[in-house]
Amino acid sequence: MVSAKTKVINPQGMHMRPAQVFVGEMGKFKCDVTLLCNGKTINAKSIMNLMAACIKQGCEIEIQCSGEQENEALARAVELVDSGLGDL
Amino acid sequence: MILQGIAASGGVGLGRAVCVREEKLDYSGVAYSGKESEKDRLQAALEEFEDRTDAMAKRIRERVGEKEAEILIGQITMLADPFMHSQMEEAIDNGSCAEAAVDAICTMYADMFAGVEDELMRQRATDVRDIRDRLLAVLLGVTGVDLSQLPAGSVLVARDLTPSMTVGLSRENIAGILTEVGGRTSHSAILARALELPAVLSVPKALDLIKDGDGLIVDGSEGKAILNPDESTRAGYLKRQQEFFARRAALEVYRDRATVDADGKVYHLYANIGSVAEAEAAAQSGAEGIGLFRTEFLFMNRTSLPDEGVQYEAYQAVSKIMAGKEVIIRTLDVGGDKAIEYLGMDKEDNPFLGHRAIRYCLDRPELYKVQLRALLRAGAGEKNIKIMLPLVTCVEEVRAARELLDQCKDELDAEGLPYDRDIKVGIMAETPSAALIADLLAKESDFFSIGTNDLTQYTMAVDRGNAKVEKLYKTFQPSVLRSIRNVIAAAKEAGIPVGMCGEAAADPCLAPLLMTWGLDEFSVSISSVLDTRANIHRWRGEKAKRVTQEAMGLSTAAGVEGYLSAAVSD
Numbered sequence: 224m225v226s227a228k229t230k231v232i233n234p235q236g237m238h239m240r241p242a243q244v245f246v247g248e249m250g251k252f253k254c255d256v257t258l259l260c261n262g263k264t265i266n267a268k269s270i271m272n273l274m275a276a277c278i279k280q281g282c283e284i285e286i287q288c289s290g291e292q293e294n295e296a297l298a299r300a301v302e303l304v305d306s307g308l309g310d311l
Numbered sequence: 312m313i314l315q316g317i318a319a320s321g322g323v324g325l326g327r328a329v330c331v332r333e334e335k336l337d338y339s340g341v342a343y344s345g346k347e348s349e350k351d352r353l354q355a356a357l358e359e360f361e362d363r364t365d366a367m368a369k370r371i372r373e374r375v376g377e378k379e380a381e382i383l384i385g386q387i388t389m390l391a392d393p394f395m396h397s398q399m400e401e402a403i404d405n406g407s408c409a410e411a412a413v414d415a416i417c418t419m420y421a422d423m424f425a426g427v428e429d430e431l432m433r434q435r436a437t438d439v440r441d442i443r444d445r446l447l448a449v450l451l452g453v454t455g456v457d458l459s460q461l462p463a464g465s466v467l468v469a470r471d472l473t474p475s476m477t478v479g480l481s482r483e484n485i486a487g488i489l490t491e492v493g494g495r496t497s498h499s500a501i502l503a504r505a506l507e508l509p510a511v512l513s514v515p516k517a518l519d520l521i522k523d524g525d526g527l528i529v530d531g532s533e534g535k536a537i538l539n540p541d542e543s544t545r546a547g548y549l550k551r552q553q554e555f556f557a558r559r560a561a562l563e564v565y566r567d568r569a570t571v572d573a574d575g576k577v578y579h580l581y582a583n584i585g586s587v588a589e590a591e592a593a594a595q596s597g598a599e600g601i602g603l604f605r606t607e608f609l610f611m612n613r614t615s616l617p618d619e620g621v622q623y624e625a626y627q628a629v630s631k632i633m634a635g636k637e638v639i640i641r642t643l644d645v646g647g648d649k650a651i652e653y654l655g656m657d658k659e660d661n662p663f664l665g666h667r668a669i670r671y672c673l674d675r676p677e678l679y680k681v682q683l684r685a686l687l688r689a690g691a692g693e694k695n696i697k698i699m700l701p702l703v704t705c706v707e708e709v710r711a712a713r714e715l716l717d718q719c720k721d722e723l724d725a726e727g728l729p730y731d732r733d734i735k736v737g738i739m740a741e742t743p744s745a746a747l748i749a750d751l752l753a754k755e756s757d758f759f760s761i762g763t764n765d766l767t768q769y770t771m772a773v774d775r776g777n778a779k780v781e782k783l784y785k786t787f788q789p790s791v792l793r794s795i796r797n798v799i800a801a802a803k804e805a806g807i808p809v810g811m812c813g814e815a816a817a818d819p820c821l822a823p824l825l826m827t828w829g830l831d832e833f834s835v836s837i838s839s840v841l842d843t844r845a846n847i848h849r850w851r852g853e854k855a856k857r858v859t860q861e862a863m864g865l866s867t868a869a870g871v872e873g874y875l876s877a878a879v880s881d
Binding site: 236238239250268270271272274275 | 385388389391392393394395420423424427428429431432435620623624627692
């Protein structure tokens with residue numbers, strides 16, 4: 224398992240569109256992707272769970288990837304969040 | 312029989328009732344056909360749902376607009392969640408039929424969304440329930456009423472309008488809408504106005520009282536419906552309907568025109584709104600900006616204060632919808648007749664003279680600063696937000712609010728968050744005190760907006776909800792008119808813009824006075840935008856000036872009103 228911490232910077236947070244961008248990209252990797260935020264553990268391949276977690280701008284998150292391609296998945300995940308998920 | 316409801320979309324619709332009852336989605340008789348077979352049924356239903364929803368989205372995009380179609384596209388995205396699919400399959404593995412699996416998992420997510428803090432995210436619960444009901448309908452082979460197949464002159468009667476129901480709605484076959492739930496700002500109301508279909512909402516027990524084929528008149532301007540009307544009532548409404556159509560057609564030419572008087576002098580015509588959804592409607596109505604965005608909706612129907620993020624999202628959404636146009640947002644106007652339970656406000660003997668609006672907010676800086684910060688940040692993108700302070704009575708209040716705003720700016724600087732450094736701060740001129748010291752307030756304000764409803768009430772010292780004194784409540788009272796004149800004159804003198812966002816801004820009788828005095832901006836309800844533009848268009852400056860002089864020489868409200876009514880229809 225590999226993990227990294229970062230911060231959600233896009234204004235909308237994990238609303239429909241940013242969440243869709245994130246989930247869509249993570250679905251391309253075989254490993255499990257999990258987000259830790261506000262004490263919650265969220266399956267980051269599930270748009271429903273990601274949206275229901277209400278992750279907002281400024282939230283500190285930890286991304287964990289575990290399984291095949293975990294390093295590539297983590298790098299891509301951090302890159303997406305740091306670039307604002309198409310919402311900047 | 313007359314049914315009372317809420318006037319949600321103007322106009323008159325006459326026809327035969329078509330009742331859309333909630334489909335019976337009872338699956339208690341469905342036998343479990345084995346893991347594989349149930350999973351196949353689920354898979355087929357998911358595909359069918361996507362095809363149908365995609366087709367619906369296409370039709371809505373063509374007929375209503377992109378925004379409405381997005382609701383349906385969002386539903387497809389949500390249902391594509393592989394994790395949710397695996398949860399449904401797990402339920403099937405544990406012995407549930409496909410229907411029970413869909414019901415259990417969707418209901419779980421709907422409850423999850425319904426419980427979150429974020430207002431916009433909470434609305435997703437409605438989507439998940441709509442998904443659930445339509446998936447169950449597919450699985451059970453229940454076909455809903457296809458509204459597009461209804462004959463012309465159908466009056467739709469339903470509990471509520473669902474996003475999926477909106478596909479079949481059109482002016483060709485639906486004469487009007489009547490529902491059991493929903494208010495003026497509900498999804499149903501906004502959709503009805505976008506389609507220009509007369510609608511009366513919140514009619515209790517409508518589906519119990521009305522049967523398919525009943526004669527039904529929907530009066531969306533008055534907020535009532537007439538069930539099985541007699542012939543003379545019908546004839547009367549038919550005439551009103553024709554007049555309404557003729558008027559609407561005549562006004563249509565003003566939708567894309569500039570707001571100018573007959574001499575070509577330009578005015579600004581804005582809309583008043585009370586929710587994010589209404590901003591969409593305002594943008595389509597021909598309004599050139601938002602002159603009053605009431606923020607109370609964010610604070611109501613909840614049990615705790617909306618945090619900065621929730622407020623930011625709402626303000627920013629409106630700012631984006633109105634990109635390139637001004638958005639004047641009024642800070643929390645709580646108290647008086649608008650109580651919000653969780654704020655723990657004390658019961659007062661004279662709430663309208665008590666601890667309300669700016670007075671309350673300045674005494675709760677920790678609460679007020681959350682709103683000010685959200686407004687500052689929301690203005691960062693389009694730079695089109697202006698802040699309006701309600702119920703200002705003295706200069707100290709403006710200074711105190713500006714002081715808090717400066718503190719917020721310092722905090723945002725320290726946190727490195729973007730905001731609109733040059734955001735404009737103005738006051739709502741709605742108290743006799745503000746009218747009398749308008750010159751002093753103009754030196755400390757970036758703009759004025761006259762709120763005639765409270766200004767009339769406070770100037771005349773009259774509670775307009777009290778039938779015994781209600782007759783004194785007239786904007787035509789010479790005292791009220793002089794106050795308005797004074798506020799506009801002070802703004803002109805100081806060189807700041809002045810608007811009006813009370814009901815008087817849409818009154819055709821007052822237009823010549825407001826134009827003569829130099830009002831820059833008229834802000835009216837969405838349904839009055841075109842009327843007001845047409846009114847302004849009618850006047851020449853010279854004539855408006857003569858009428859104003861004449862009217863201001865009269866000494867009674869009745870005299871002024873009588874004279875202006877005659878002058879306007881002249």
